[in-house]
Amino acid sequence: MQTLKERIISDGYVIGSDILKVDSFINHQVDTKLLDELGSYFASKFTGVTKILTIEASGIAFGVGVASHFGYVPMVFAKKSKSKIVDEKNLYTTVVDSFTKGTTNTVSVDRRFLTKEDRCLIVDDFMAEGNAALGLIDLCKQAGATVVGVAIVIEKGFQGGRKKVEAKGIRVESAAIVDHFENGKAVLR
Amino acid sequence: MQTLKERIISDGYVIGSDILKVDSFINHQVDTKLLDELGSYFASKFTGVTKILTIEASGIAFGVGVASHFGYVPMVFAKKSKSKIVDEKNLYTTVVDSFTKGTTNTVSVDRRFLTKEDRCLIVDDFMAEGNAALGLIDLCKQAGATVVGVAIVIEKGFQGGRKKVEAKGIRVESAAIVDHFENGKAVLR
Numbered sequence: 001m002q003t004l005k006e007r008i009i010s011d012g013y014v015i016g017s018d019i020l021k022v023d024s025f026i027n028h029q030v031d032t033k034l035l036d037e038l039g040s041y042f043a044s045k046f047t048g049v050t051k052i053l054t055i056e057a058s059g060i061a062f063g064v065g066v067a068s069h070f071g072y073v074p075m076v077f078a079k080k081s082k083s084k085i086v087d088e089k090n091l092y093t094t095v096v097d098s099f100t101k102g103t104t105n106t107v108s109v110d111r112r113f114l115t116k117e118d119r120c121l122i123v124d125d126f127m128a129e130g131n132a133a134l135g136l137i138d139l140c141k142q143a144g145a146t147v148v149g150v151a152i153v154i155e156k157g158f159q160g161g162r163k164k165v166e167a168k169g170i171r172v173e174s175a176a177i178v179d180h181f182e183n184g185k186a187v188l189r
Numbered sequence: 190m191q192t193l194k195e196r197i198i199s200d201g202y203v204i205g206s207d208i209l210k211v212d213s214f215i216n217h218q219v220d221t222k223l224l225d226e227l228g229s230y231f232a233s234k235f236t237g238v239t240k241i242l243t244i245e246a247s248g249i250a251f252g253v254g255v256a257s258h259f260g261y262v263p264m265v266f267a268k269k270s271k272s273k274i275v276d277e278k279n280l281y282t283t284v285v286d287s288f289t290k291g292t293t294n295t296v297s298v299d300r301r302f303l304t305k306e307d308r309c310l311i312v313d314d315f316m317a318e319g320n321a322a323l324g325l326i327d328l329c330k331q332a333g334a335t336v337v338g339v340a341i342v343i344e345k346g347f348q349g350g351r352k353k354v355e356a357k358g359i360r361v362e363s364a365a366i367v368d369h370f371e372n373g374k375a376v377l378r
Contacts (some may be wrong), residue, residue, distance in 0.1 A: 028268065029302040032253055033261035057246040064221055064253040072222035079217065113218040
């Protein structure tokens with residue numbers, strides 16, 4: 001999506017060798033107009049979606065922006081817990097490693113909010129190794145829900161996440177793809 | 190707001206003596222149509238807002254819903270850290286106790302995203318003792334930002350939060366107020 005690509009070039013910055021920071025418009029301060037445009041963009045890519053599924057915290061804003069363009073379907077966000085011990089009786093749970101934060105979280109969704117009737121679009125702000133998306137796909141599988149696809153704001157194209165998701169027969173759409181980093185700048189495809 | 194009140198009566202439930210759960214439409218599964226109506230409701234209550242300020246994670250969805258009705262102003266969410274030691278050089282920080290969770294978090298906003306030019310509407314899904322709102326007001330004060338008001342989805346009217354915020358000369362608007370709990374049900378004003 002052209003607007004997003006231009007914004008990454010103008011306002012994104014790189015720390016270390018491979019962390020793209022977009023905290024002025026995506027995941028700390030949120031440009032809600034851009035969010036709405038992203039929702040519109042992804043509504044043109046997928047159909048038959050009855051639920052948006054994402055992961056707290058930074059996926060939530062994008063999830064709302066997308067849901068409004070799919071006729072205000074419900075949006076569910078999986079909750080993170082540092083503990084590996086979660087009362088699983090009423091929950092679907094899975095374990096997600098975060099590339100960016102170097103953490104491992106147990107992630108859960110209440111069984112009432114994910115069912116075999118749901119046709120889910122999984123959304124997130126970033127995809128690197130694909131662990132969050134794969135975790136959310138696993139939750140859908142446990143619930144018997146259908147995964148319509150995965151919608152990502154910014155994909156790091158060199159970290160293999162897309163391949164892993166597509167290997168499960170699930171379509172991935174990204175609004176921008178970082179091809180590589182060069183001299184402290186993100187080079188987009 | 191009538192729609193919200195009816196929804197609390199039909200889908201909310203109480204655990205223990207004083208925890209109102211609204212996880213099927215507010216803070217785990219989110220009814221994004223209701224969110225949009227809440228945004229419209231609060232846009233009729235406040236004017237001159239240039240930024241929405243909230244706190245992760247459950248304030249984010251509501252923040253986006255509200256921002257779209259104020260001409261898509263930016264939405265900033267304060268970040269939580271369990272640690273009391275946060276590198277404060279680039280951050281405004283404050284400490285917030287959570288009534289519901291029994292936790293204490295250091296909460297922070299990057300100094301780039303809160304300035305003396307900002308006219309902030311502080312929003313959150315719940316207000317009990319008012320600690321989150323007071324923390325966000327403190328961040329605004331540190332930045333020299335103006336607080337236009339505080340917008341709350343569900344206020345627990347018997348826990349004193351409103352009084353503490355109004356004592357600072359700041360207006361509070363809530364879409365629903367729980368007066369008290371009776372026989373395991375929330376009684377709304």
